[in-house]
Amino acid sequence: xxxxxxxxxxxxxxxxxxxxxxxxxxxxxxxxxxxxxxxxxxxxxxxxxxxxxxxxxxxxxxxxxxxxxxxxxxxxxxxxxxxxxxxxxxxxxxxxxxxxxxxxxxxxxxxxxxxxxxxxxxxxxxxxxxxxxxxxxxxxxxxxxxxxxxxxxxxxxxxxxxxxxxxxxxxxxxxxxxxxxxxxxxxxxxxxxxxxxxxxxxxxxxxxxxxxxxxxxxxxxxxxxxxxxxxxxxxx
Amino acid sequence: xxxxxxxxxxxxxxxxxxxxxxxxxxxxxxxxxxxxxxxxxxxxxxxxxxxxxxxxxxxxxxxxxxxxxxxxxxxxxxxxxxxxxxxxxxxxxxxxxxxxxxxxxxxxxxxxxxxxxxxxxxxxxxxxxxxxxxxxxxxxxxxxxxxxxxxxxxxxxxxxxxxxxxxxxxxxxxxxxxxxxxxxxxxxxxxxxxxxxxxxxxxxxxxxxxxxxxxxxxxxxxxxxxxxx
Numbered sequence: 001x002x003x004x005x006x007x008x009x010x011x012x013x014x015x016x017x018x019x020x021x022x023x024x025x026x027x028x029x030x031x032x033x034x035x036x037x038x039x040x041x042x043x044x045x046x047x048x049x050x051x052x053x054x055x056x057x058x059x060x061x062x063x064x065x066x067x068x069x070x071x072x073x074x075x076x077x078x079x080x081x082x083x084x085x086x087x088x089x090x091x092x093x094x095x096x097x098x099x100x101x102x103x104x105x106x107x108x109x110x111x112x113x114x115x116x117x118x119x120x121x122x123x124x125x126x127x128x129x130x131x132x133x134x135x136x137x138x139x140x141x142x143x144x145x146x147x148x149x150x151x152x153x154x155x156x157x158x159x160x161x162x163x164x165x166x167x168x169x170x171x172x173x174x175x176x177x178x179x180x181x182x183x184x185x186x187x188x189x190x191x192x193x194x195x196x197x198x199x200x201x202x203x204x205x206x207x208x209x210x211x212x213x214x215x216x217x218x219x220x221x222x223x224x225x226x227x228x229x230x231x232x233x234x235x236x
Numbered sequence: 237x238x239x240x241x242x243x244x245x246x247x248x249x250x251x252x253x254x255x256x257x258x259x260x261x262x263x264x265x266x267x268x269x270x271x272x273x274x275x276x277x278x279x280x281x282x283x284x285x286x287x288x289x290x291x292x293x294x295x296x297x298x299x300x301x302x303x304x305x306x307x308x309x310x311x312x313x314x315x316x317x318x319x320x321x322x323x324x325x326x327x328x329x330x331x332x333x334x335x336x337x338x339x340x341x342x343x344x345x346x347x348x349x350x351x352x353x354x355x356x357x358x359x360x361x362x363x364x365x366x367x368x369x370x371x372x373x374x375x376x377x378x379x380x381x382x383x384x385x386x387x388x389x390x391x392x393x394x395x396x397x398x399x400x401x402x403x404x405x406x407x408x409x410x411x412x413x414x415x416x417x418x419x420x421x422x423x424x425x426x427x428x429x430x431x432x433x434x435x436x437x438x439x440x441x442x443x444x445x446x447x448x449x450x451x452x453x454x455x456x457x458x459x460x461x462x463x464x465x
Contacts, residue, residue, distance in 0.1 A: 153337070157345045160293035163338045167297060167307030175308045211300070215292055 058124045061117075065125065072134035074183070081188035086132035089174045093126040095208070104203045104210070133236075136183035140230040144223070148231025151224055161219050164228065167212075172232050177209050182235035189229035193217045287353040290346075294354065301363035303412070310417035315361035321408045322355040324438070333432045333439070369415035369459040373452070377460025380453055388448045393457065396441075401464050406438050411464035418458035422446045 065085070070076040075084030085093065097114040099105035117125070152172070155163035167178045174180035181189070192199065196217035200210035220228070294314070299305040304313035314322065328334035329343040346354070381401065384392040396407045403409035410418065421428065425446035429439035449457070 154341045155338070157342050160289050162293060162296040163341065166309070166311065166338050167305075169308035173308075176306060178307060212296060212305075216296055 058121065058128070061121060061125060062128055065113075065129075070134075070137075073129050073132050074134040075137055075185040075188065077137075077185065077187065081185045081191060083188045084137070084184050085129040086134050087173070087183070088126075088129055088180050089176060089178065090123075090126035090130045091176045092174060092179045093129060094122055095177055097122055097126075099200075099208065099210075102203055102206050104206055104208050105200055106202050107199075134183075135236060136233060137185060138234065140186035140233045141226075142230070144227035144230045145234060146231075147224075148227035148229070151220075151228045152231055156224075159219065161224075162216060164232075172235050181232040184229075184233055186229050186233040189233065190225055193220060193225045193229070194222070282347065282349040282353050287350065287357070290350060290354060291357055294342075294358075299363075299366070302358050302361050303363040304366050304414040304417065306366075306414070306416075310414045310420060312417045313366070313413050314358040315363050316402065316412070317355075317358055317409045318403045318405055318407070319352075319355040319359050320405045321403060322358060323351055324406055326351060328429075328437065328439075331432055331435050333435055333437050334429055335431050363412075365412035365463055365465060366414060367463060369462040370455075371459065371463075373456035374460045374463065376453075377456035377458070380449075380457045381460055385449070385453060388450075388453075390445055390448050390453075401461055410461045413458075413461055415458050415462040418461060419454055422449060422454045422458070423451070 066073060068076060068078060068082050069085050070082070073084065073086040075086075076082045096105060097110075097117060100107055100110040100114045103111075114122075151161065152164045152168075153170070155161045155166075164172070164181070168174055168181050169178075172180065172182040194217075196210075196214055201208055201214065295302060297305060297307055297311045298314050299311070302313060302315040304315075305311045325334065326339075326343045326346065329336055329339040332340070380390070381393045381397075382399075384390045384395075393401070393410070397403055397410050398407075401409065401411040423446075425439070425443055430437055430443065
């Protein structure tokens with residue numbers, strides 16, 4: 001991880017910038033909304049030029065996402081662990097962005113981020129992030145990795161814990177609505193599994209695939225969660 | 237169709253799990269078999285709570301009503317499946333007749349009583365098919381299912397799987413099965429079924445049929461079946 005030090009220097013500057021950006025964002029989001037509405041109208045009127053104007057907008061939006069999710073979308077340990085988006089399944093990304101908007105997933109920051117995105121922008125962002133393949137951030141303890149691998153590949157049939165690989169794939173790359181876990185941040189995985197029911201499937205009027213993970217997250221104890229998180233966080 | 241062995245192949249006695257409780261104890265060979273089994277397998281009883289917990293565990297991957305689920309792999313519908321077929325497949329995983337690392341691990345900790353409870357539960361479920369298959373070739377699929385493809389020596393599927401594809405005994409229910417699951421199975425039959433030469437099984441029956449179907453025919457029949465209720 002030494003090789004990443006130059007990035008960290010850049011990060012401190014970015015962190016200061018980000019603080020400034022956050023304070024401006026509440027103002028900015030109103031302006032953004034108005035701009036978004038205007039764009040929407042214009043897009044309808046001049047759809048021929050839509051693609052061209054979108055590409056510049058997409059680049060700007062991508063760099064905005066990377067402010068928090070890491071310069072290669074490899075994830076970033078901000079105040080919260082901010083998840084890796086690189087290599088993520090496009091269907092999963094699109095579904096999660098909708099989940100924030102529909103309050104299926106409760107997160108004030110990501111609600112604000114996502115509710116101004118047009119469907120075309122969501123598609124473009126999801127396709128871009130899916131195409132990135134930076135190495136994992138690393139930093140997880142190594143000692144429980146072997147146990148984590150066993151849980152991931154085989155589950156624990158004696159105590160009714162399903163093998164993660166059945167849905168997330170043997171290389172944890174995910175599929176469709178089911179997320180890639182390979183290279184995901186260790187603290188993000190732990191936080192998410194520990195608080196599944198408080199963070200996912202929160203809108204009873206819009207049931208979603210999060211219900212599938214609920215019993216699994218419940219049945220894993222803390223050390224098992226740490227082991228499996230350590231294992232998948234090392235996967236490329 | 238003879239009942240399939242459930243115990244490991246080297247044990248010669250047959251078991252279909254329809255024996256009355258206690259029968260096993262009067263057979264010395266069975267006593268020996270039990271002494272070699274895992275502690276879980278030694279139980280001849282399973283509580284409703286244990287069976288329900290195991291059922292929830294199965295449904296994590298196979299869908300909340302066992303209607304099948306698209307995980308990383310297409311994970312098959314178990315709902316409405318004949319109990320004999322389910323038991324035979326669980327044993328196939330344990331005996332490496334069917335190769336799946338995940339299902340080997342799942343299958344080898346299940347006691348006979350648990351298998352009885354689970355297969356009975358799955359057999360009684362009747363959710364709607366998951367759907368999602370292309371619909372263009374459903375009519376062709378129906379024709380193949382009901383009449384076969386005489387020119388390619390493919391018998392009507394209905395002659396074993398039943399006119400409504402509900403299956404019977406060792407023959408699986410195909411109605412409502414996942415389109416891509418059926419397609420995968422028929423395309424890769426020889427790589428996935430009948431994999432243990434020392435323990436030949438009923439999968440040999442399907443082998444030439446799977447071979448003789450072309451890819452478009454497989455897709456047509458899979459699409460037709462995936463919408464059957």
